[in-house]
Amino acid sequence: MQVTQIIRQKVLIRNLILATGIFFVSLVLGALIGQNTVEELMRQLGAVLEPLASTGNLSILLVLIIFLNNAIKALGLVFLGILLGLPPLLFIGVNGFILGGLGSALESVKGWGYVMASFVPHGVIEIPVILLAAALGLTVGMESLKWLVRRESRVKLQLSDCLRVYLRWILPGLAVAAIIEVSVTPLLIGLVNAS
Numbered sequence: 001m002q003v004t005q006i007i008r009q010k011v012l013i014r015n016l017i018l019a020t021g022i023f024f025v026s027l028v029l030g031a032l033i034g035q036n037t038v039e040e041l042m043r044q045l046g047a048v049l050e051p052l053a054s055t056g057n058l059s060i061l062l063v064l065i066i067f068l069n070n071a072i073k074a075l076g077l078v079f080l081g082i083l084l085g086l087p088p089l090l091f092i093g094v095n096g097f098i099l100g101g102l103g104s105a106l107e108s109v110k111g112w113g114y115v116m117a118s119f120v121p122h123g124v125i126e127i128p129v130i131l132l133a134a135a136l137g138l139t140v141g142m143e144s145l146k147w148l149v150r151r152e153s154r155v156k157l158q159l160s161d162c163l164r165v166y167l168r169w170i171l172p173g174l175a176v177a178a179i180i181e182v183s184v185t186p187l188l189i190g191l192v193n194a195s
Contacts, residue, residue, distance in 0.1 A: 011142060015085075016135035022089060023096040023131060030100025035108070038101030059182050067178035070126065074133035074170050078140065078162050082155065084148070085141020088134040095130075113195075117188035122181035129173035136162040 030038070073091070080087035099119070106115045140158050147153035 009139075012135055012139050015138035015142070016131060019088065019092050019131045019134040019138060023092045023127070026093040026096030027100040027103075030097035030102075031104040032100075034097050034101025035104045036101075038098055039105050041098065042102065042105075063178045063182045066181055067175055070130070070174045070178065071171055074130060074174060075166060077130070077133040077137040078159070078166055079137075081137025081140035081162075082144050082159070083141065084145050085138040088137035088141070092131070092134045110192075113192045114189065117192045118185065121185045121188055122177045125173050125180065126177035129170050129177065133166065133170050136165060 077088045077091055103115050103119065106118060140155065140162055143153050143155040143158045147155055
């Protein structure tokens with residue numbers, strides 16, 4: 001099956017709508033109640049990333065780290081979908097909550113312009129691509145559920161089709177998002193800070 005035919009499958013489209021809905025609900029919940037949780041996570045993350053600041057070529061290293069981190073997680077969403085689709089749902093829910101809490105924390109300190117400059121440039125690519133990976137994982141999970149209840153199932157074929165979409169759309173999208181996150185996003189944040 002062609003990659004574009006895979007993406008046009010009704011089940012994948014429904015799963016993409018489901019993943020998007022869960023993401024936005026958890027995003028709102030995170031914005032409303034998750035600010036303190038996210039602030040603690042950011043302190044811990046800052047301590048982990050501090051040693052990277054001493055390297056000479058931080059931007060290339062940072063692009064690679066961001067890309068590999070997101071690529072591995074997206075691949076995990078597809079493969080772990082075999083567990084009835086639960087890991088992709090959990091991942092999307094938790095990440096939406098964290099992003100909502102982080103946005104709320106940043107807004108209270110820096111304002112909405114800073115929040116938009118921090119998330120929109122790369123997020124406009126990264127979030128839909130991650131949601132697509134989650135939808136692929138949910139699609140694999142639905143095939144697993146069919147197998148579990150002894151109905152005709154195409155888990156291996158579905159997984160193979162999903163991996164083709166991952167290679168054709170998700171990996172390139174994540175690469176572009178990582179480059180934007182390291183090169184464009186800091187410039188926009190600087191412009192917002194200057195004004």
